[in-house]
Amino acid sequence: MSTLLREEIGQRIAKRMNDLNLSDVDVGKIVGVSKVSAGKWRKGEAEPTGSNLTKLANALQTTPEWLATGKGEVKEIGFVNVDTDLPPQKLAPVINWVKAGLPTEMGENEWDKYEYYTDKNYGDIVYWLNIIGDSMEPLFSENDMILIDQERKPNAGQYVIARVAGQEQATFKKFKPCGYDEKLGKEYFQLVPLNDFYPTLDSRFTDFEIVGVVVEHKRILV
Structure with a gap:
């Protein structure tokens, strides 16, 4: 430069x-x-x-x-009080579902929209997604915003972003670890929708990668 x-x-x-x-x-x-x-x-x-x-x-x-x-x-x-004990308000980019989970540097200047979040010791790579579809209703509705911590490892019952190997778009589901599969010789998990009209996805049959955990949920009411 x-x-x-x-x-x-x-x-x-x-x-x-x-x-x-x-x-x-x-x-x-x-x-x-x-x-x-x-x-x-x-x-x-x-x-x-x-x-x-x-x-x-x-x-x-x-x-x-x-x-x-x-x-x-x-x-x-307004003013930033660096001595406060309250978690700081920070900005995270709003990205699309194709970009979600990719090894992307969040400092790049390609994002044209940012939203604030309350930092609670999240990782360095966090971003907002606008929910698409209704597979996670009634708790999550289309156009709600979810904050993703890309560096966090998922625990049972948490909401995650996953990608299918070779596909561009990510999916949003509830994480369910299922133990060790002797035939495959590895741990496997399921991705569970909240809407009963959608099927549960199983990592034994589809090569999924967990690429982030949902840490905040923002809903516009009016």
Whole structure:
């Protein structure tokens, strides 16, 4: 990246830090880097990339796209209290079902929509999905939003995102571990819909991969 572009990013970082009354130390604590690194970003001497760009955008209550390019909404929503015991509000991209579960760097600037979530020690790769279809009704309705933690391992009864090997689109179901299959020589599981009109899927017969666990559910009521 050119020196000029780094300086422009630094100016936007400095603006948000000033707007939110955040120091290099504050930003470093929130993002998980040293105050020296935070200072270099602010001065345009270094470029935040990958997951650091996403974490920095969350800390500054804006989007990675705005920090990197100046495009999109700044999303000014108020002061970040770095001393509070409350979980921080962060931004996660809203992606489509084809992208769900792919080995995607969430710091990429291809996402054109972000939504806030309350971070409860989730992993570094989280994203929102808009539910499609009615296989998980009545608890989950079409167009509800679910937050996926791609790094979390599923437990029995949790809701998961799974992909079929060789297929592009993910599926959303309830996770049911079933034990060890002697013939196959491996553990297997089932993906259970909540809507009785849909069949249960079995990993013994279809090669599924669990690619994320649902950690939040957002429903629009009006």
